[in-house]
Amino acid sequence: MVLVLFYAEQLKAKVLSLVQGTDGFLARAGRVERVPKGTRNPVGKCLDALEADGALSADERAEIRRLIDYRNSVGHDIHELVADITMDRTVRRSLAFVGDSFVRYDYEAVERLQHFLKVLGERQRTHHYIGTISFDGLQFRTAERVFLKEIKLLRRKIAKQWQARQQQIDILNKEMRSVVIENEETDPRHPATRHDDGRLTKRGEEVCYRLFDQGLSLTAVAHLMGLKLASARIRQRRWMEIGGKQRPPVDFSKLPERKYYRRDDD
Incomplete structure (x- = not known):
């Protein structure tokens, strides 16, 4: 979730940088800025501008919007994201009745955010956008390496545990099929x-x-x-x-x- 918070902020900054930085530079030649500083909902309007420029497809724009909204859920609804790991029976039963507005944990969010950060970096070159340099990535780099390494180790551990559990289930099913019921x-x-x-x-x-x-x-x-x-x-x-x-x-x-x-x- 820390990675989601960081990558989403980096993605928002990238979106703003590409449109506002490029338009601000071209404004010297008389081009009208599409999303000037102080505009309400600047990220959404910059995404619209990137789509209008052909730098993003409609599906890519929608997914980036969803990922940014998910970052807000991490910041404000973290109790809902971790509700499914509770050991409290009452909470677990109540999860069957929660509505669609209840936030579920997104296991692919980090990978998708990484993907779009890479995509925007490539589109910056192909569509000749002007970007800005940030040192945030350097400051976060060590923590990022630790988190990603830990996630990789946990995935291996979970995969082994899942395989062992599947073997236990297969043995249990075989055992129950062998039951002799007299009548x-x-x-x-x-x-x-x-x-x-x-x-x-x-x-x-x-x-x-x-x-x-x-x-x-x-x-x-x-x-x-x-x-x-x-x-x-x-x-x-x-x-x-x-x-x-x-x-x-x-x-x-x-x-x-x-x-x-x-x-x-x-």
């Missing part, structure tokens, strides 16, 4: 496995234990039974206490059935 009543998601309040019934507990009997992992059992990982861990501990795979056999048909309560609709 409909022993299906982990059968209504008879749970009470109305979500607690496992005696039959639900036995279904859970039979999954452990098959050698399924804690994660697979939690997913199949619709349990939290902590709840599945408690069930696994209880399964081990009663003997694990060597526990006494249980006649599933003799376990008490769940009571279903009638609900009258008014």
